[in-house]
Amino acid sequence: MxxxxxxxxxxxxxxxxxxxxxxxxxxxxxxxxxxxxxxxxxxxxxxxxxxxxxxxxxxxxxxxxxxxxxxxxxxxxxxxxxxxxxxxxxxxxxxxxxxxxxxxxxxxxxxxxxxxxxxxxxxxxxxxxxxxxxxxxxxxxxxxxxxxxxxxxxxxxxxxxxxxxxRGVGATGKRVVGRLFGAAAAGDVAGVRDLLGARAEVELPAGHPVDAATFAELARDMEWDKLIAAGRTVSASVRIGAARGVAFVDFAADEPRIVAVTVFLDGPLSGHLSS
Structure with a gap:
């Protein structure tokens, strides 16, 4: 099939x-x-x-x-x-x-x-x-x-x-996600690394693991809105180049620390580094 x-x-x-x-x-x-x-x-x-x-x-x-x-x-x-x-x-x-x-x-x-x-x-x-x-x-x-x-x-x-x-990460989680996406959009690799830490699992697009530096390069100039905090996850509607999608940012159970980022997209990351 x-x-x-x-x-x-x-x-x-x-x-x-x-x-x-x-x-x-x-x-x-x-x-x-x-x-x-x-x-x-x-x-x-x-x-x-x-x-x-x-x-x-x-x-x-x-x-x-x-x-x-x-x-x-x-x-x-x-x-x-x-x-x-x-x-x-x-x-x-x-x-x-x-x-x-x-x-x-x-x-x-x-x-x-x-x-x-x-x-x-x-x-x-x-x-x-x-x-x-x-x-x-x-x-x-x-x-x-x-x-x-x-x-x-x-x-x-x-x-x-x-x-x-x-209950959940609420407004705090949304602020952390805003900082992560803002750093990525600006190409701030150090800021992205600081927010993701050494252990966060990142997929951009979903199914394609990348490191923090690659995420920052792929997500440069990204746009986002419709931030939703549900439980320990913040989801957002995103746009990266010509591709649109939804990102899910998962947080640790006991603190506002990002443990995973998964971005689902409706098309390839045209004009961006291939993952």
């Missing part, structure tokens, strides 16, 4: 998810995942592992709502698909909120096709809550309804696990 055909098949498997969500077809949506799949939504909150847990996740967050995926860009590398998008959710009370998001799907071959082994939804729970409450009484009512639904479907532990999505 050609790489291009594989990429098309991976993307088709991922595109089946919003179709099933829009149709409120629970069986089809849950069936997109392998038996022991993990859903991190939002990333940093307690994960939902296995189809039973994913089914309960559907009951709480998808079944009562109308959800529209407004996709700006799809990126495929290896067996991973990354989507740069906004998601618009209309609650059962009529409250509508839109949040910026980066979705990462890791897929494996199963049953003669591709299925999702891991879904990581990078969005900020605090932003979602503020925007929901900002819609007025309908948003407040939606929040009041969500609490009991969480406990009923996920249990008290699951409800508390959802709140873990409020």
């Amino acid at each position: 050609s790489l291009d055909r594989t990429a098309e098949d991976l993307l088709a498997a991922v595109q089946a998810s919003p179709r099933a969500v829009a149709a409120h077809d629970k069986n089809t949506w849950v069936g997109l995942f392998v038996d022991n799949a993990a859903v991190h939504d939002p990333y940093g909150a307690r994960e939902h592992i296995g189809r039973d847990a994913i089914s309960r996740f559907y009951n709480v967050f998808i079944a009562p709502n109308s959800i529209v995926f407004r996709v700006e860009r799809d990126l495929v590398a290896g067996r991973t698909v990354v989507r740069d998008l906004h998601i618009e959710t209309t609650m059962s009370t009529g409250a509508t909120v839109t949040v910026p998001m980066h979705l990462r799907y890791d897929l494996i071959e199963s049953g003669g096709g591709w299925r999702i082994a891991r879904l990581a939804a990078h969005w900020e729970l605090a932003v979602m809550i503020r925007r929901l409450l900002g819609t007025g009484p309908s948003g407040l009512l939606a929040g009041c309804k969500l609490g009991p639904q969480l406990v009923t479907e996920l249990g008290a532990g699951g409800a508390m696990g959802m709140m873990r999505g409020l």
